[in-house]
Structure formats: structure tokens, C-alpha cells
Amino acid sequence: MAKDKTLFPKVLSDEDTKFVENYQPTDYPPNAVTADVILLTIRSGRLAVLLVERANPPQSGSWALPGGHLRPEESIHETALRELAEKTGFAAEPAHLEQLQTYSTPGRDARDSKMRVTSVAYLAFMPDPGTPRAGSDARLARFWAVDDLPEFNSELTCEDGPTLAFDHAAMLRDGLERAASKLEYTTLATAFVDEQFTISDLRRVYEAVWRNSIDAPNFSRKVKSASGFIESTGGKRATGRAPAGLFVKGEADIISPPFFRPIE
Amino acid sequence: MAKDKTLFPKVLSDEDTKFVENYQPTDYPPNAVTADVILLTIRSGRLAVLLVERANPPQSGSWALPGGHLRPEESIHETALRELAEKTGFAAEPAHLEQLQTYSTPGRDARDSKMRVTSVAYLAFMPDPGTPRAGSDARLARFWAVDDLPEFNSELTCEDGPTLAFDHAAMLRDGLERAASKLEYTTLATAFVDEQFTISDLRRVYEAVWRNSIDAPNFSRKVKSASGFIESTGGKRATGRAPAGLFVKGEADIISPPFFRPIE
């Protein structure tokens, strides 16, 4: 189809072939491109983000989102997945990974005086994957509940938890907003829970991400009537007090009509 | 405030100062970072996008979104504004400019074999600014109605209009979707009209971007009841048959409750 032709022109014009042959990358100002990943999960009913303690400069010793440099042969999306695996030792890919935004303000990285560093932030969701193990140039890797981060909870001070390196606090802020908004009109809440889940599991995802409480009866009816959101397995889980129906994700990606956050 | 500290660390640690001093950009694979702008406007009731005919390789002679390289001292946002001004000669900045997405698939640019080219796409809205004049490395610059582009109208063939260079068709597709969705929950439709406008002007923006027709009576009531969307100037415009009330943009940026596109 035509899309392939524009995306990957297999045949270059003679002019372009010559142009590329004579092209000297060193004639241009140097740039670095990196991917940083905001991996969110739900732990004990609280929204948590994966952070690593940096082992190397710049900002060695401070906490940051896992990330690293684009390699010549990979897409930036692949960079995000690779860095996540390297820095945390998770075998499983996140249930959802999407590009968030690109950050390039001059001065955001100490190296900017010699080479501009442009970072593409990615947003990822997955069920609680347990404890990460720090890899490559990370000293530590762990999940932090978002409201245990001083920059996201005005009741805490810098002494109470990590403050973030670079502009990663801004990235996280944008990621949290995107996550909250995505739950409104997509079925991505299911990316936070196991393959089989109860409606209450799903409701707790919404409550953690939206930081509010939701009327359980109304939520239950809404989810069941949104076509393609969830499908009953017929099974029951007796973990709580009353046995709850078990469900799996349906085929739909979009909720119609959307669920709305209460207006703040 | 804390945000400034993380974004622009004025004081580097000794370790970081040393690290930056010893940093050799040429030790790393070369990268280029560019900004490409999807500038949308409404012309004769139709949604139109600004394209330039490329004067230089790669893909010289084909039509593309205006764009160019990040310079060492500027943010990528500033690159977008600068390239737009250079390539089209518009004195006025667009009424709205936001980052859309970053494109980095290997092979998207012929130069990728020597240096990866990562492009940050921007989405811009403005009232019809008249005819652009081609500047810097553009042979021609003009607006194209989106449904005069063969890649966006299945009834046209390549003979009937320009097909887009690189992956710019994918960018435009994403931009159109973003624009349509932004009109649902923001007041950005006002970025397409002059400072003073009638409710029908605003409705025609929605109709052009959403590619549908909207019931005028319902639209009128909805816009007027959405607090902060528009404010009456008291004036009237007699251009049409019946005189229509004139309005300016209100202080709100978000429409609550949102306007919804009809489900396709």
C-alpha cells in the first residue's frame, strides 16, 4: 500500500542516493535522543511509579525515571522497552506502552552545553510485577507510591522521599494526567490488573489513578453495560467476603460513552 | 520554586562539572532532531493544511510539512515557530501551537543510514492567513484542502494532487485526529476564527474539522451555555441574511461538559 512507500522508500532517487553518500553527520550540531519510561502500576490500592537511583553522572545518586539512549538500529519505542528491561530485570513487557511527549528545553540536562539531549517520554501500565532488580547503570530500582513523592504531595518535604532528577517531575506530572484522561475513554484500566479480575479490582484502578472514590453500584452497572469493555468468565472469586464474578478484557479499546472523572 | 531547580540546575555538582568537561559528543552515534509543523486553517469552510514543495534533497520536488533542524540554543517548540515563519513568510504566529508526537521509525528518512533523524511533529491552528510565500529551501508554499489530498480522500488518485514526503501523511493523520478530539473538550475552535466571530463561524469550524453537519439551534445553545467559552461583544454583523451576534473568546480553555462528535 501507499503508506509503506512513503514510510520506507526502498528505491531512492539518484539525487537522493548521491545526497546521502556525501552526507557528513559531523557537519551538524550534535544531538542525543533518549527514551524515559513512566511505568505505573497499582500497589496496595495506590498508584505507584518505577524509579531508579542513578549510578553515573549526570546527577548520580538522584532518583530518575528509567531510560537511555536511542541506538542506531532501533525505533525510540524499542529503546523504551529495552531500557525498561535492562534497568529493572523484568522479563514481561508492560501491558501497555504509549508515547507521552518529548522534552527538549535547553538546560534540562547538564550535557546540553556540549550536546543537546532530547528525551521522548513513554507511559507504561502493568499489573504489579513484584520487586525489580537494579540493572545496568542503576544503583537501586523500586516502585514509589506517587503520593509518597514530595513533589506530588504538598504535605511531604524533601526529607520524606526522593525528589526527581532532570525534568522528570514534569514528565511524571504529564504522565499522570494522561493516564487519568485515558481511563475516561479507553479500556486501558484493564492493563493494570491480572488477566482475570473482579469489577472491584477494576474500580480500585480508577480510584487509584483518579484519586477519588467511586460509587461501587454505579460503577458496576456502567462497566457491564459498556459494550466490549469486559467479558464474564462465569467463574467466581471468594477472596473477599462475598464471592465476586470474574471477568477478562473484552475486544473494545474505546469506551462509548466515556466514563468521566468528577470535575475537580 | 522547586521546578526551576530541577529544570535548570544552575549549580552543577563537582562530579557533573568534571563529567561534562570530559564529554565527547563524537563518541556517540549521530542524531538529528527536527520539528515539522501541521498548520491547519479553515478556507471556504474546508479544513486546509499548509504544505511546501521541497527544493532540496532528500525528496526534492515532493510536498511536505514545513519543518527543519533544532538549533543548539533553541527549544524544539521555538524550532517549530522559526521554521514556520522562515518557510512561509507569515509575520503572525499561529493562534495555537502544541506538540503532537515524535516520529523515529528507522528508515523514515533517507539519511537514516548515516544519521538517525527524529522528528517532533507540532500541531498549529490559525485563522486563514492568506497566501504564504515560499522561503528558505521551499520552492512553493500553499494551503491544500485536506480532502483534496489523495491520501485523505479515497476518491482521488495520485494524479489529482500531492502525495506527501517521508511519513508526513501519518503525521497529518494523527494531527487531524488530535484536532478533532481537542475541539471536543477545549475552546480551541476559537483559534481558527478572527478575534470577533459569530456562532455560525464557530460552528463551521466544528463542521470542517469533524467533517459532519451540526444542528445550528442546538449548537448555538450549547456554546452559549458552556461557561467561559464565548463572550458577547454586544455588536452585530450584517454580512449574511439575518444579522448575527458577535462574540470573542472567553477565559475558559476547557469546555465542561464537553461537546461530543457523533460516534462514527
Added chain:
DNA sequence: CGAATAGTGTCTGTAAGACACTATTCC
């Protein structure tokens, strides 16, 4: 039994969309 959770039914307010109807201007 009492507490906690799962799930039902029912009511109210708000808003979207359909559409009949009136008002104003230009030809």
C-alpha cells in the same frame, strides 16, 4: 450477630439531539 464486600433497584437532574417555529435580511 456485626462488619465488610458484592450486587440489585429506583429516583432525580442534566444534557444531547430532533425538529417545529419565528425573525431578519437580500434578491
Added chain:
DNA sequence: GGAATAGTGTCTTACAGACACTATTCG
């Protein structure tokens, strides 16, 4: 008058949210 546009009123349907109520399990 007739066509085009601007703007009103009103009706139906749908859904969000409040909340009373029942059912099931564990301590």
C-alpha cells in the same frame, strides 16, 4: 414573495450520580 441565515421553544431519550436495599461470607 422566496431563499438563506439566525435564533427560539419543546420534546424524547440517555446517562451520571445518590442512595436505599438485599445477598454472601468471615470473624
